[in-house]
Amino acid sequence: MDVRDAKGGIGISKSGLMFLAEQLRLYPAEVYEVATTYPSTKFVSPTPAVEKAATDLDSEWRVAPAKSASFFGGLVDGSNGSTPPRSLADYRESGGYEILHILKSDPTAADDLMQKVAALNLKGRAGAGFPVARKWKQAKRSAGTPVVVVNGNEGELGVFKDRFILENEPHAIIEAALVVAHVTGADHVFIYLQDEYKFAQSIFAKAVAETMQAGLAETVTLDLRRSGGAYICGEETTLIASLEGRAGRPTERPPYPSEMGYKGRPTIVHNVETFFRLRRAWGAQSDVEIPVSRLLDPNTSLFSVTGRVRNPGPKLMSNLLRLVDLLDLAGGLSRGVELGGMVVGGSCGTLISAVDCERPLPDLVQNGLTLGTGGVFVFSSKDDRRAIAFEMAAFAARESCGKCGPCRIGSKKAMETLVSNGPLDTVLIDELSTVMAEASLCGLGRNAGRFLKTLPSYFGDPQP
Ligand SMILES: Cc1cc2nc3c(=O)[nH]c(=O)nc-3n(C[C@H](O)[C@H](O)[C@H](O)COP(=O)(O)O)c2cc1C
Ligand code: SF4
Structure with a gap:
């Protein structure tokens, strides 16, 4: 169902929602519940023309664009600079x-x-x-x-x-x-x-x-x-x-x-x-x-490299030995930047110190590091690591579906703990991470818990 408000925004109006509930023989609250689990769904005030369109069964349901990923960067739509798709x-x-x-x-x-x-x-x-x-x-x-x-x-x-x-x-x-x-x-x-x-x-x-x-x-x-x-x-x-x-x-x-x-x-x-x-x-x-x-070579991996590098983007790498080796592929560090560390495995991944980025990768993997989805965010020695950790906890809190308590409450609590200016409450972080990693229903809460587990030792380092 295509529903536009007076400014041309796309979404669903209250009457459109009621109409769907009637057609699907559901309570409006049930339709509302489903619609609100999808961030792309926007609720709009319709124009009279929209009210009419909402009664047209054949029209297509359309939803508004979701939020854009920020902090960790990403690619602008359709701009990967590669050749056109193979016909x-x-x-x-x-x-x-x-x-x-x-x-x-x-x-x-x-x-x-x-x-x-x-x-x-x-x-x-x-x-x-x-x-x-x-x-x-x-x-x-x-x-x-x-x-x-x-x-x-x-x-x-x-x-x-x-x-x-x-x-x-x-x-x-x-x-x-x-x-x-x-x-x-x-x-x-x-x-x-x-x-x-x-x-x-x-x-x-x-x-x-x-x-x-x-x-x-x-x-x-x-x-x-x-x-x-x-x-x-x-x-x-x-x-x-x-x-x-x-x-x-x-x-x-x-x-x-x-x-x-x-x-x-x-x-x-x-x-x-x-x-x-x-x-x-x-x-x-x-x-x-x-x-x-x-990628047809089993030894080649695909990384998404972002952050303080000259040439971020998708990087194909054979036999990665140390995380710092990825920097060469990404054109090196941005001008005037000293390496502060990396977030490996995407926004649900792990913070790695600059020293560990130099260590042989198999050693890190043996100590529990997983490359996960291959996301690598490079940060500088001047970047606020706590702000980065906060962004990661905030991602989990924002994306948590709320079905189970450990993830819904734990991710918000972790976010609040990281945002405060005082010393990090490492005992609370450790408790939250244990509960989230062990009692969350799905991987979102469990991974967020595992990431939090590594923080107390990481923030044991003196801040730059
Ligand atoms: C919170 C969460 C988000 C996920 N997102 C993706 C995703 O975007 N793409 C994906 O392929 N798998 C994702 N997965 C993993 C899928 O559940 C599933 O395991 C995967 O698609 C299996 O693919 P594979 O057999 O190729 O490894 C996610 C898992 C969790 C817990
Ligand atoms: S762990 Fe999974 S099921 Fe539980 S609230 Fe988080 S996202 Fe939902």
Whole structure:
């Protein structure tokens, strides 16, 4: 339902909401509850023309743009400076969609591919590193026809690695999703894109239409969806809730989505980068013309580098030995800047001191550091570390869906503790972090707890 106010703002009016409730046979409070879990939904005062439009069932529901990520930086929409996305013709010329053809014509090929993926020990790239083949097997074993979801919600501040892939290689993602559908017997593929990724959305709208016109997805429904602007909607059970039109809040696991997900069907949710890397399983090679294709090398990682560097952006790196080595790729530190440290793993990641950035990465990983979503925010020795920690706690507090107390209350309390000017209450921070890490329902609260755990030791250092 497209609803505009007198200034042209897009959102939903009170009467539009009442109308939806009536049509859906729900209480207005239920519709209001669902709508308010999505930050993109804006409530507007309608013009008379809008009131009329609100009664037109065929018009499309549209929502206003969500807030923009700030502090940690990011890319301006459609400005990654790379080459235009590969067209369907180019993609097919370099062997694209051939594997689908083979799968359709050779009944043994699907099992072979499944075995190859298992042998390659491909792990999901969303951060947790769950084995890909195990998820597929779970889905095949479970009751019902599977569903495949490309998770392109990418909502952490300063993280844009998936966007880099989406804007460069739409057909690689579509083909990989269709291949997963074929191998697991799925008949529906959702491509779920972040609300703010307008450029990627337009690229995918075209690429999906081209794929369908070319008859490459005859047995599978390709369904392009735009998220509602909430970071939590990247969490798989929340993503599924939003696809079903429910409020954007996680549900407890088990059952895991690969056993029982979208409308009770087994649902395979993978990160965009996972789909891209899957192409290695059928022999797709790195192509010098397409920078993102270097990801087909398992030793290459993709980082989103922002902050006090001369050349921020997506950076492909093979065999990263120390975090400081990323600085060279980003053109070095900005002029006159001395390294203060890095936030690694995005806005839900970990603060690392300048000294630790020089240490061998395996040592840090052994002590519990995870690179997570590959976000790296570089800060200077003059930047206020406490303000950075505050921004991270504020992100968790803002994005918390409020379903469970440890995260809803703990993240706000942590924010308040960090904003005060006095000495850091390390005992309170430690208690909050334990409760959040151990008692939160989903990864948002648990990760925020883990990040808080590292703070007391970090702020034990003298402030610059
Ligand atoms: C708060 C939260 C946000 C998440 N956001 C994303 C996201 O934007 N993209 C993503 O691929 N996975 C995200 N995940 C992880 C998903 O739940 C899921 O594990 C992932 O899509 C699986 O992908 P993989 O198998 O490729 O690793 C998030 C998890 C949590 C707890
Ligand atoms: S941990 Fe936070 S985001 Fe996750 S369910 Fe609980 S309140 Fe919601």
